[in-house]
Amino acid sequence: MAGLMATATCTAFGGVLEGSGERVGRALLFERVGFLAELSRDLTGALVACRWDEASLDVLAAGVDERGEVLPSKGWMALRRLNWPQDVTSRAGVYVSDRVRRGAEEYAARTLRLALHRRTIVTAVLATWPADPRRRSEAEWTALRGLLPAGVSGAEIRNRTRQIRAYQAEHGKLPAGLCVLEGPPQVAPQVLLAAMDRQQVTLQRVDETTARLRVKLPLNAVPASGRDWAWHVIDIRLPGTVTVDAVLHTPTLRPTPQGRIAVGLPHSRPAPPVKASGHTVALGFDWGVNTLLTGVLGRLTGKGPTRRVLTDGRPLVFDATTVSAALHRLRGVREHLAAKRDHYRALADGLGSPHLAWGGEYLDRARVLEVEHGRVCARIRHLNHALAWAAARWAVDQAVALGASVLYLEDLATLEARGHRRGNARLSGQVRGMVAEAIGHLGARAGIAVV
Template sequence: MTVAEAGCTVPRQFSYTTRPYAAVDDATGAPIGLDEIDLRVRWLLDLIGAAQSELVSRLWQPATFDTLTAGRDSQGRRLPAQGHVTAARLGWNPSYPTGVYVPSRVTRVVTAQAVGTLRTLAYRDHAISALSARFDPATRRLAPPTAAGDYVPAGFARGVARHLAARSRRAESASHERLRITDVQTPPRTSVMARLAAADKQLSQIAVTDAVMTLTVKLPTYEAPAGRAHWRRVRLTAAIPPHLHTRAITDWHLPTLVLDHRGLLLRCAATEQIPTADLSGGATAVGVDWSPATLGAAAIVTERPDGLVSDYRGFTYDDRGLGIKLARLQAEGQHLHRKAARLTRLAATAPPEVRAELEGKIAVLDAHRAAVGVKRGKINRELAFHFARHIVEYAAAAGAAVIGVEDLTTLETRGHGRVNNNRAAQSARRKAVDALAHTATGAGVTVVSVPARGTSALCPGCNETLSRPGGYHRAWCAKCKVGGNRDHVAGVNLAKRALLGRRAAIRKRGQNPQIRIAEHAPVRQCRDKTSPTPSRPRHRRVRRSVPTATPQAGVNQRRIVPAPRASVWDTVKPAPASHVVTGSREVRTSPTSATSVAGSMSYVDAARRRSSPRRRTSAPRPS
């Protein structure tokens, strides 16, 4: 009996989103409109955002990062993990406009978010300082690290080296200067949100009963509250998503308040109990290779008494055209960024009246670029969970207990050109790994990270370098007589390393198990089909939503009317006509396209004119 079968479970946190559909005043019980709730939440977020930006800008100095890196206060005591407690001990207090009253629990939210941002940038400050100390302005190269603590990822080191080289060229001197993050960049712009989990019950409370979440939060009643009476408690009612009703959830956490184009959004978190992962059980593993052509490809390796076998037939994920759409949005966002940067340089030396006009154009470009970023984030999330669902179904059909993915900390895209390298580097791999780990846990499969070096270049059988007889995407080993798609061969290597190193996996809290040593054992090609055939939805060639013209009885249609163009979105099943949208204010049905209706009617009119007999008309005779 394995550990998972014995009933041992471990807690795991996950996130979800929902929207309130009702609101009442906590004291009087009077209903409050959702538009008013959005306005009051906006006042709260404006107070928090302004105070947080002011505090981060005031603390943007090297002494702040020295204190956070050391982790000690002025008396040598260790700094606590809570951000608001650290800020209170160090005397980092935000400031508000004169005459505005803000409760102390809201101040906790401000300081917790500000300290969290500064702690995240403390690592970057330490890395920039260490790299600038190793940078040689004469050769414009970085010296190798001397201590283990000076190691930083290679991609980050190259980016800092390019910045230091450009700085030395502008200075036109070979002075050796140790830089800090405050010398390299300006204070970051923080996201406008309110993490209610940083406060206690005096600010907000949560209760979940019968798949309904009730959030009690204190909100301002005026844009500039002047006293305690201008803050009142409001009870927000939101529905729990249906896919969480059957989950073994033990704790519901306070959400984060965010405003988007639809209104108030609650970003919630919960803790559930999941079975303990048992890596020693199971004899089949799936390897997932990140591909530059698509998001990923998978292959299967099975452990038998006579060794490791695989049929070398992998599964390539079909992104339904989302990858092309992401590339287009990425190029559009970069174009907007370059255009805004050029207008910013022009506005720096322009006259006052021209500068005002340019600043208006820059604001429009920034808004468009932010909208493109939001759209990319939504597509990345959809792509990640769609990819995770297909890979988990593939692994479950093969009876695999382990899914091996490439370690993203050692993976770097190089050698494919500037455009392809940038496109692959900005793909949703991190989101795909998180979605894969979350989805696989529900199916009883464990996701482990394995070393990525050599998986696409070495033969799974003899561990020798593969040849490329058919180009970049093909791989062949003349010694073992095995080969095929490059990504499928890499998936076989990843699955092999996951099977061989699963008993030596390193576990860290909040991370997937890691295999840091790449062991080798020959993988024999098996003629038996060991991998399942993934189900592929068929594309519907005609959209059911487009109205078709009904031909009249007795009329011959001589001209063939072409069907509407097929789309990659036709693989998605249409939603039923009667459904309930949870948490939305309004359900709007999209009207039928006027262009498609007019086009179909034009075809019918043309057919009628052709089928009807022509009448001969003669000109009237002159009298």
């Protein structure tokens, strides 16, 4: 049986101080996780900014150290092999353990390694910069494709070309590379506990619906010594997607703007093997705007040269019109709130010293609108997630009911809406990536191949 990995988002609402048994409420626990997340972000951001140059990315892309030995796959170990963390220290008077540094270094390594893909595209585009960036000739496309790795879509190439054109228009010359074209990537306040050992974090499953996380958290924003850190025992409620036979892995902690602690909990479970060939019954799905998924069943019949695929032509339709309309309305509300918020901020910035009272009132209104904007964004994310998994569950159930062993999804890697702003919003607002990922996950659990 093959293993199937997934990540569930859980919420921690409170904990207990180990040893004393003191109850730690949700607000206090959120504050202390926030302390750790900010300490980690400071270290990660400083390390990424320190190594955001072409020479450092060259070393990371080569994948070997000064002695010619291959770098470890774990990011924090690779950075320590290169002695990069020595260039970054924590704030003066702040005590941070080696385990916390590991998590920050792992996050920095992942961020820098992700940048290597963008750098490869930018380097290839610059090396084959066309005479007319708006329209490449066939020879220019051939030269560019020869330098790019396999799988790079046309949309990625066009996006990087537009980015370089904008830089050229502003500075009058082409950029030297990615590090000139972009500033250091921004890092989020989150804690990668997977890079730490048992002296900083432990995780065990209590029962079918609960997991217990032990993690050492700072008691204040500026811990001066090890006495300012304490073990917290946090019970996590597991969602129904984490089955009884799932193996839990060390999570990631992330404080959310809504005042909650999001726990990204990776888990794995055995999955039935999926055959790569020999399929005779298949479902094919096409993406749409009004109807999210439209499918048809195909059967492979005959033998030898007479083999062909037959279908009854009856469409299978997942109609998401109602939810799509709600999402479109919420996107309009979100844009309206953002415009009002920015307007009040601009008014406050434009008022001079004689009008400070009015400026403060405008900033208060902007803060209220910012909170409401965050709530609308959270509502959109929730609807997108629910829609994606509902569509995926429907598609896989259709395949199981019809006896299909393989499911085909239309590849829209190069999809770009053009010309109409409303069409752009409807296409970009769809959740096709989430649907495809969910179908792949649920299909693997059901033993159905997904192409």
